[in-house]
Amino acid sequence: xxxxxxxxxxxxxxxxxxxxxxxxxxxxxxxxxxxxxxxxxxxxxxxxxxxxxxxxxxxxxxxxxxxxxxxxxxxxxxxxxxxxxxxxxxxxxxxxxxxxxxxxxxxxxxxxxxxxxxxxxxxxxxxxxxxxxxxxxxxxxxxxxxxxxxxxxxxxxxxxxxxxxxxxxxxxxxxxxxxxxxxxxxxxxxxxxxxxxxxxxxxxxxxxxxxxxxxxxxxxxxxxxxxxxxxxxxxxxxxxxxxxxxxxxxxxxxxxxxxxxxxxxxxxxxxxxxxxxxxxxxxxxxxxxxxxxxxxxxxxxxxxxxxxxxxxxxxxxxx
Numbered sequence: 558x559x560x561x562x563x564x565x566x567x568x569x570x571x572x573x574x575x576x577x578x579x580x581x582x583x584x585x586x587x588x589x590x591x592x593x594x595x596x597x598x599x600x601x602x603x604x605x606x607x608x609x610x611x612x613x614x615x616x617x618x619x620x621x622x623x624x625x626x627x628x629x630x631x632x633x634x635x636x637x638x639x640x641x642x643x644x645x646x647x648x649x650x651x652x653x654x655x656x657x658x659x660x661x662x663x664x665x666x667x668x669x670x671x672x673x674x675x676x677x678x679x680x681x682x683x684x685x686x687x688x689x690x691x692x693x694x695x696x697x698x699x700x701x702x703x704x705x706x707x708x709x710x711x712x713x714x715x716x717x718x719x720x721x722x723x724x725x726x727x728x729x730x731x732x733x734x735x736x737x738x739x740x741x742x743x744x745x746x747x748x749x750x751x752x753x754x755x756x757x758x759x760x761x762x763x764x765x766x767x768x769x770x771x772x773x774x775x776x777x778x779x780x781x782x783x784x785x786x787x788x789x790x791x792x793x794x795x796x797x798x799x800x801x802x803x804x805x806x807x808x809x810x811x812x813x814x815x816x817x818x819x820x821x822x823x824x825x826x827x828x829x830x831x832x833x834x835x836x837x838x839x840x841x842x843x844x845x846x847x848x849x850x851x852x853x854x855x856x857x858x859x860x861x862x863x864x865x866x867x868x869x870x871x872x873x874x875x876x
Contacts, residue, residue, distance in 0.1 A: 593873070593874060594820070594823065594828075594876050595829045596830065596831070597626040597627055597653060597830065597831050597832070598624075598625050598626050598627070598831075598832050598869060598870065599625060599626060599627035599628060599629050599653070599655060599831045599832070599833035599834070600620050600623075600625045600627075600628060600629065600833065600834050601628075601629040601631075601657055601800070601834060601836070602616055602620070602628055602629060602631065603657070603835065603838065603844065604835075604837065604838060604858045604861060604862060605838055605858050606838060606841070607631060607633075607837075608637055609630035609637070609643075610638070610639065611639040611642050614639065614642045614643055614646045616628070617643070617647055617649075617650050618646065620650075620862070621650035621651070623862050623863055623866065624863075624866055625652065625862075625866060626652060626653055626831075627655060627694075627831060627833070628647070628652060628653075628654055629654070629656065629657050629831075629835070630643070630654070630656060631658075631659075632657065632658040632659070632684045632687065632696065632698075633659050635680075635684065640687050640690035640691045641690070643691045644690065644691045644692045647691065648692065653831075654688070654691050654694065655688075655694055655695050655696070655697060655798065655833065656684065656687070656688045656691075656695070656697070656698075657697060657698050658681075658684050658696045658698040658700060659699065659703070659704060660677060660680065660699065660700060660701070660702060661680065661703055662703050662706060664676040664677040664703075665677055665702060665703055665706065666678075666700070666701055666702060666720040666724065667701065667702050667719055667720045667750060668719070669715070669719070674723050677723045678726045678727060681696075681700060681724075681726075681727035682730045685727065685730055685731045685734050685738075686734060688734075688736050689735070689736050693736070694736070694831075695737030695738060695739060696731075696736065696737075696738055696739075697738070697739040697740075697741060697797075697798040698739075698740075698741050698772070699740070699743050699747075699750075699751070700724065700727070700738065700740050700741075701720050701724065701740055701750050701751055701760065702720070702748055702750040702751075704743065704847075705746075705747055705748070706748070707748070707749050708749055709749075710749070711749060716750070717760070717763070720750065720760065721760060721763045724738075724740070724760070724764045724766075724769060725764045725766055725769075728764060728766035728768040728769045729768075731768045731769075732766070732767075732768045736768070737768055737770065737797060737798075738768055738797075739769070739771060739772035739797040739798035740757050740760060740761065740769065740770075740771060740772060741757070741771075741772035741774055741777070741798075741800070742754055742756055742757045742772075742773075742777055742778070742781065743777050744776075744777045744781055745780070745781065747777075752777075753781050753782060754771060754773060754778065754782060754788040754789065754791070754792050755788065755791065757772070757792075758771055758792050758795055761795055769797075770795050770796065770797025771792050771795050771796055771797060771798075772798040772800065773789060773792070773796055773798075773799050773800065774800035774835070775800065775802050775804075775814045775819060776800070776802035776803070776804065776806060776835075779804045779813075779814055785814070785818070785819055785822075786815065786819055786821065787822070789823060789826065790822050790825055790826060792826070793826045794826060794827070796823070796826060796830075797830060798831055798833070799828065799830065799831060799833065800834075800835045801832050801833065801834050801835075801869055802814075802834065805854055806835075806836050806837060806848070806850065806854050807836065807854040807861070808836075808855050808860070808861045808864050808868070809834060809865045809868050809869055810864070810865070810868035810869075810872075816868075816872050817875070817876075819872075820872045820873060820875075820876035821876050823876065824876040832869055832873070834862070834865045834866070836855065836858075836861055837850055837854075838858060839853050839854065839855070
């Protein structure tokens, strides 16, 4: 005949064990809560120059001396880049690299013309190869379409399919080169193809390749997302790159981007990649026109770089 009850000692022992397990779980949760974020801080070199040539390679050491972990040059005119000199500079400064990439009208992944889509694949492959030659980790940006190439309507099913096919071909090449890719949603005034983090997530899922993820940029997200932090959480592990940009492209921390919420969301999804500031050199007229910057948005590039880094490190530490 089995026991009909438990003794007081057995009851207390069981209760104590349950309390101990609960306490351990609580301590583990608290440890996770207080564990600092492990991210790398980068600076997009557009804050200093739009043309990253061999003559600008000394910017790598300058950025490293400020305290950044990496640089991010622009990949626009690929002919002016010096991959070997850039790699030497990064290795000497012990600093990493990602690339900010743009597509061209004659290399548009959404084009109805097969030859233009083939050119888009070729350009993406070339940017991947240059990044690898520089010793970089990944390429990011609006890899799905040229900036401000607007049709006046939403993307069609055909355009989405063509774009996914191009990105899949590029991702397969990136896998061989061990380079990551991330597609950046832009605001509605700069593209019609991918304007929200959800749009980018859907396109990545359609491509279905582990090398392709989502880039979040808080300047664009501030315009298009109803809740930036919630959108980051919904994207989760598919966030592959992050641009920390103020709502006016000025120094992070001087505007109204909800930085505490954003960094808390990044921590919640266990993001451990790049946190890169992107702004633009206000003295370069062509660059300012392209970025629609008609007034000064910071005191100096050096001050933006230093103050922005200090602010972002503070946000990461407090997340």
